[in-house]
Amino acid sequence: MARIAIVGTGFVGRAWAISYARAGYDIALWDQDADAARKALDYIVGVLPDLAANDLTDGQAPEVILDRLKPVARLAEALEGVDHVQENTPENLEVKRAVFAELDRLAAPEAVLASSTSALLPSAFTEGLPGRRRCLVVHPLNPPYLIPAAELVPAPWTSPETMERTADLLRRAGHAPIVMKREIDGFLMNRLQGALLEEAFRLVADGYASVEDVDIGLRDGLALRWSFMGPFETIDLNAPGGVRDYVLRYQQIYSNIFPSMQRRVDWAGPVIETVEADRRKRLPPSDLGRRAMWRDRQLMALAAHKRRTRRELGD
Amino acid sequence: MARIAIVGTGFVGRAWAISYARAGYDIALWDQDADAARKALDYIVGVLPDLAANDLTDGQAPEVILDRLKPVARLAEALEGVDHVQENTPENLEVKRAVFAELDRLAAPEAVLASSTSALLPSAFTEGLPGRRRCLVVHPLNPPYLIPAAELVPAPWTSPETMERTADLLRRAGHAPIVMKREIDGFLMNRLQGALLEEAFRLVADGYASVEDVDIGLRDGLALRWSFMGPFETIDLNAPGGVRDYVLRYQQIYSNIFPSMQRRVDWAGPVIETVEADRRKRLPPSDLGRRAMWRDRQLMALAAHKRRTRRELGD
CATH class of the missing domain: 3.40.50.720 (NAD(P)-binding Rossmann-like Domain)
Known part of the structure; x- marks a missing residue:
């Protein structure tokens, strides 16, 4: 040991x-x-x-x-x-x-x-x-x-x-x-998180969606599959011929929207007022600590769930 | 009805x-x-x-x-x-x-x-x-x-x-x-997914990480919290003073890496050979259908799990 x-x-x-x-x-x-x-x-x-x-x-x-x-x-x-x-x-x-x-x-x-x-x-x-x-x-x-x-x-x-x-x-x-094979600022996870957060802040700042709607899009949508497969396996299973087939069918959608992702919104600018107002309406400052404990209990329950499904459904 | x-x-x-x-x-x-x-x-x-x-x-x-x-x-x-x-x-x-x-x-x-x-x-x-x-x-x-x-x-x-x-x-x-409050190409979920996938393809194309390591970063990392909270609530709980505190503490990390996200990698270019080789090594083409059934069973189990935790831990 x-x-x-x-x-x-x-x-x-x-x-x-x-x-x-x-x-x-x-x-x-x-x-x-x-x-x-x-x-x-x-x-x-x-x-x-x-x-x-x-x-x-x-x-x-x-x-x-x-x-x-x-x-x-x-x-x-x-x-x-x-x-x-x-x-x-x-x-x-x-x-x-x-x-x-x-x-x-x-x-x-x-x-x-x-x-x-x-x-x-x-x-x-x-x-x-x-x-x-x-x-x-x-x-x-x-x-x-x-x-x-x-x-x-x-x-x-x-x-x-x-x-x-x-x-x-x-x-x-x-x-x-x-x-990782070599170092890069943000490493892997903060780079992936950052890419998604940049778009999340942009969507809210530009008035396309609410803070809560972004969270719904992940917690009731995208992150469900990602939580047991990750994004590459997800797209690998989203076209009949696997990931290459997916890329050939759908890359156009993503390359079309890429140019509109080149502008960075200052997260601490006007958008933070919108984000904070929405979050504090749902969770008063005095409840932040209690909610962090809820998060940890959710993570524990999810860990137990994933161990169970690994046993029952395989990796 | x-x-x-x-x-x-x-x-x-x-x-x-x-x-x-x-x-x-x-x-x-x-x-x-x-x-x-x-x-x-x-x-x-x-x-x-x-x-x-x-x-x-x-x-x-x-x-x-x-x-x-x-x-x-x-x-x-x-x-x-x-x-x-x-x-x-x-x-x-x-x-x-x-x-x-x-x-x-x-x-x-x-x-x-x-x-x-x-x-x-x-x-x-x-x-x-x-x-x-x-x-x-x-x-x-x-x-x-x-x-x-x-x-x-x-x-x-x-x-x-x-x-x-x-x-x-x-x-x-x-x-x-x-x-959504108004229309935009990619709507909300494909825009968020696209932002993350662009970075995922870049990291693989530039030789920083493997396809599997990106998937690990989500399925054993980022997507765990996102699967029950979403990204805004996640950062709201990741600094003692909530989301504004998070932004003031950590935005610099994200704004530093933003310039390196301005270049788009062609998903169908050389990187697709790497991505497909890795995926097909883990999952032969003949198993794609079986794996899609596994995914649906995982989603069913996750839906049941989320209903249970909603009951036991609250929303």
Whole structure:
């Protein structure tokens, strides 16, 4: 079983800790704020019973998982003998550079150094390091213990072995690793999300549809098939001869609308008033926290549903 | 209860027939090919037991639903006393113009005339009609008896009453109508799908990720939350202060990547070889039909799951 250090135990770090500990890995929790690792553990104590009740702990009792999590006071201690470091410090280039220099100096040479960053390219904070071949980005969607996909992003110098070992570590933890071939701003998921959001904001800004109608179009429409097949398999099954047939039949529709997607609407401009008015009408500010808990329960129920259909209908 | 005429009973028409008949509406099936309506009925006979077995017929026996479906030989007969016409003829402007002229001439003045077209704007084939105020597009995702969303698209002259009556008819059939405010190429869902697909094809063509990795990014990542919340609610819950807070924190990431989305990759160019090779490796051509049945079973299971969570967790 692997030993893992979680470096930075805030919102993202504590969630990774749950995912890795559930997989049977031994976890050291370290944060530069001495209290933070303790607080993360308190949070995890609260979440585990919910996961167990939703059959999302592989039959393990919460205590068994908790036993694998150890807050430690010194970074060097957290890094002792680890196979994988998951770094979750603030999204600031200078911070990442300093942290990765220290990780590379302190961690055993065979340890992989992975950053959870969503905004910075791995090349930007690992170039000068002696151990840069073992550095990469492993970016989750939140929370990773409920969302399997995580994207592995190499810098130009990241070794293939680093990518393979990390993909394997994630797979053994029930994750679905996306193994990117080279780095690009936004990685894969935020680029796809961004492309869709740009069109969503444009449609609302230009007065074609309401905020709620966009959400209906996904939650009662497009995202149903995508939630178990993805977009390529969806179009592969949407023409009798498969994806090539689909492209030959329908590409014209999409290439016709492409020119009207070249203009960016400022999301923080007038359209945000429309978007926020609609959202706050449906969900008052005081209910945001409660609704986030509802979302996590929905994600748990969906994870259980997908496991069931995988058993009954196959992958 | 409403009376509905299905005009054109192929792939799309027969699926609408199931959705409307399940809602209790009386359905006349007409197709210019005299055999087609009969064949559509045979198809429906095959599907209904599956729907009943998945608790997707509101407890109604298949025979009860079948009783509401009547193939008729003459168009005038199909249109007698109808409240709503759902037209599903070939995606050809001249055909649509001719069909709509005939529908407008033959149908009682209070009937709504709805086209299932995905490719043509309603203004393009209804402008010259005396009854153009009652014409619109009602575009489903396939199959509509498993996917609630359907987009209502007005021509500039479509009356508000036509939009309201149609939205109401769909809601009573368990649909989630998207009520667009004005027409635009691609409507809402194909525009959102297209925006995402453009980025998906670009990422594969430029060698950043595999076809399968894009699908993982949706089916194990982005589409999980979207499948019960949609993209606006997702970002509303992804920052402590709601959607405005999200936009202020993260818009920069998206505006940075926008310029790299201005170039269109020809989907039928070299990239289609990569896409097809990957898809055909995972799914041989002979398995496309079997896989489409798997997709429909997945959609049925997901519909049942969403009904259950709505009951247990609320909307």
